[in-house]
Amino acid sequence: MSRMKTVLVGLASALVLATGVVALSPPASAASLVEVTNFGNNPGGMRMHIYVPDNRPANPPIVVAMHGCGGSGPGFYSGSEFASLSNQYGFIVIYPSAMQEAGFGRCFDTWSDASKRRGGGSDPVSIESMVNYARTQHGGDINRVYATGSSSGGMMTQHMLAVYPDLFKAGASFMGVPFNCFANAAAYPPGGPCTNGTMNRTPQQWGDMVRAAHPGFTGTRPPIQLWHGTNDTLVPYSLLQESIEQWTNVHGLSQTPTSTDTPQANWNRRRFGTQVEAYAIQGAGHSLPSTGMARAAIQFFGLDRAAPTTPPGNPTTPPGNPTTPPGNPTTPPGNPTTPPGNPTTPPxxxxxxxxxxxxxxxxxxxxxxxxxxxxxxxxxxxxxxxxxxxxxxxxxxxxxxxxxxxxxxxxxxxxxxxxxxxxxxxxxxxxxxxxxxxxxxxxxx
Missing domain, CATH: 2.60.40.290 (Immunoglobulin-like)
Structure with missing residues (x-):
């Protein structure tokens, strides 16, 4: 097995790398992780685990949390902070387990033709079935459904927001790639054209791929939060910029940030309107999410506060994004009065x-x-x-x-x-x- 293959399998199987220094035990609660074997249409042949906190509202939000290659739903449950946060804020967490082999472990299918269109089949349809199960069996709020994940799960997060923009209200992708970065299964392994550092499409090309996934969709596109370590060589850091280009184009935004700040040491954040946030984690490799990042994702979703008085899932301002972003002064730090890189006469x-x-x-x-x-x-x-x-x-x-x-x-x-x-x-x-x-x-x- 190549060094790259060994790293990827080891990373996702136990989330030792995919969670950085985090070593978490299952949350202390009477609630427990439960496997569901008959959750509906399952063309991806996936396994489903669900965590339903004891204290929750009548119609709790639903978060789909997805592991990296070679990992599992139970592994991501015990190795990330989402379940403990659900105890605090009362949302359901679905932990899918990918079952499709990609040559170096089981990964979420973001490469097949079937997966790249709404209702086409494969893993996206299986995940949709899991959400519907949480709605019918546990009263989950279908108007407040969110996606997040690490590595392969981060890729599937961007994938689901493209294929099911009518189902997911926001997403947080850790170490992912833009939707349709992989042309087919052969292009998926490390070293392929998506992850070998050569991927460079225009914002319009990226945006058109998302729009083609559900061409009949005319609603509001879900906002997205993007995370990447600057020293990530497995899923290159340069792909953060490609994801930014895709989602700013989808939302009709400029690629020039509207604000920048540093919420925590080494967390450098760019905001593009209220719809796209991008975090560059200085010095981090393929090791996200680490401590505190799941909470930042939940805050972005708007799940760290009481449900809004406006009907759930249709707030005037996209969830998790206040009118004036907290921690951003009138003039963002490090940004001169004239936006950098826009001289009057281009050299x-x-x-x-x-x-x-x-x-x-x-x-x-x-x-x-x-x-x-x-x-x-x-x-x-x-x-x-x-x-x-x-x-x-x-x-x-x-x-x-x-x-x-x-x-x-x-x-x-x-x-x-x-x-x-x-x-x-x-x-x-x-x-x-x-x-x-x-x-x-x-x-x-």
């Missing part, structure tokens, strides 16, 4: 131009650089950028790099150098120190 070079968008926090930043070809197009490109004193590059995606500090050169990789007239591509890099004032210069070949 450019022979045959191409480049602009930079900056997400900064105390001691570090992530920069996204958009390269746009001139009228003649490009066969390749290079971007030169001078970093402020004391700043250095610590990671890069979708580009090659020469140098770490001072003047750094970035150049195209094999798949994004050729651009037609007016076409664009993006690359990104993470740095330590301050990135304020960087001005890119682009040269085409």
């Amino acid at each position: 450019g070079g022979a045959g191409c131009s480049a602009t930079v968008s900056l997400n900064q926090w105390t001691g570090g930043f992530v920069a996204t650089v958009r390269v746009t070809a001139g009228s003649a197009g490009t066969n390749g490109w290079s971007v030169s950028m001078t970093l402020p004193g004391g700043a250095s590059v610590t990671g890069v995606w979708n580009a090659n790099r020469s140098g770490n500090s001072g003047t750094v050169q970035f150049s195209n990789v094999s798949y994004n150098g050729r651009l037609g007239s007016g076409q664009s591509t993006e690359f990104g890099f993470q740095g330590s120190g301050s990135g304020s004032g960087m001005t890119p210069s682009c040269t085409a070949s």
Whole structure:
């Protein structure tokens, strides 16, 4: 078994890695985890476990919490904080167990054609049946259903929000990938085109994939919270940006954050309106959720407070997102009056131009650089950028790099150098120190 396969199976089977330093026991309560064997239509052949807290309202919300590859519902129950939070706030938790082999353990099906459309079959239909069981047997509120998960479960979280936007009211994806990142089963293992660090679609392409999953849907799309460790190499950190592009496009939002902050040490959050939140966890590998992150997800869902007076599931403001986000001053910290990366005149070079968008926090930043070809197009490109004193590059995606500090050169990789007239591509890099004032210069070949 390859090193990558060993890591992935070990991570998800006991959630030793997928929960970081968290080592939790089942919550102290008379309630217990119960397996349900006949919950309805089950084309994915999945197992279902459910946790129903003793203290709950007449129509409790429903949270679907999904494990990583090689794991199980009971493993995620004992290795995460969702059940103890359900005791506190009175929501039902469904823990599905994936049963489809992906070559390195059982994973949720986010690759088959059947799984990629509403009612198409496979795991999504099985999960829908589990939700309906919780509604009919335990009085669960069908208007307050939420999805969350880690790794493969994080992938399925984004998947379910795309395929069943009429069922799920919000989601929190830990270390996931955008919907339809995997073309088929052969593309699923690590090293495939989704998870080998080369995935780079446009926001429009990503958004169109979501819209195609349920083309008749005209309602409000569910808000989403996205989490990723900056040192994750199993599911590359660069995929956080691809997910941001997908869901901001789905919600009709700009890719420029409306606010940034640091709710806890090393948790760097970007907000895009009230519908999309993205957390970059500094220094974390493939190890989420860790302590406190499940609570942040529950807060995003709006389950840490009494049910609203507006009919459940249809609040004026999406659940978990107050009109003025807490902890965000009028001017977000680290963001100058003029939004970074939007100079009045975009800098450019022979045959191409480049602009930079900056997400900064105390001691570090992530920069996204958009390269746009001139009228003649490009066969390749290079971007030169001078970093402020004391700043250095610590990671890069979708580009090659020469140098770490001072003047750094970035150049195209094999798949994004050729651009037609007016076409664009993006690359990104993470740095330590301050990135304020960087001005890119682009040269085409």
